[in-house]
Amino acid sequence: MKIYTKTGDDGNTGLQGNFRIAKSHPRIMAYGTVDEANAALGMVLANNLDQDIVNVLTQIQNELFLVGADLSNPNLNNIKNRISLKMVEKLESYIDKFEEELPTLTNFILPGGTMAASQLHYVRTIVRRAETLVVQLSEKDEINSNCIKYLNRLSDLFFVMGRLINHRIGKDDILWKI
Secondary structure (H helix, E strand, C coil): CCCCCCCCCCCEEEECCCEEEECCCHHHHHHHHHHHHHHHHHHHHCCCCCHHHHHHHHHHHHHHHHHHHHHCCCCCCCCCCCCCHHHHHHHHHHHHHHHCCCCCCCCCEECCCCHHHHHHHHHHHHHHHHHHHHHHHHHHCCCCCHHHHHHHHHHHHHHHHHHHHHHHCCCCCEECCC
16 A cells, blocks of 8 residues: 555545545644644653553553544544543543642743653643644534543643653752743
């Protein structure tokens, strides 16, 4: 199978169900940004990370692929490959678990610390942009609203995990100062 099909040379792309839309459509922008976040997450995983963090991030990479599949399927009657509320709740459980290890947040912090934590904060910003694009898409087309919830919670998890990575090696949060 060749990687190129030439079917997108006219500026259109295919969705599930044999629909074709412009590559500039908000649906494409939304799931393209989810794909960008997934690729950036791959860079985070190239670091030497604790196994529990690797396990969670690898699971999330698979789920981000599912978010993209969900967004590429405009037929909401087709319930195959959809983000569920259970997946959102799983992210919440990770947040709660990881926050138990962290000192209470009393101030705004700056992204930084280790390379892995800094990269994770960067992925967090990509996920926030993806969430915004999915919200914009939802204003135009009907989508699975769990995608918005999932992305919202995911950016929170990445914030906590960035702090966790630094904390586990003894790096303090970088406090915002005015």
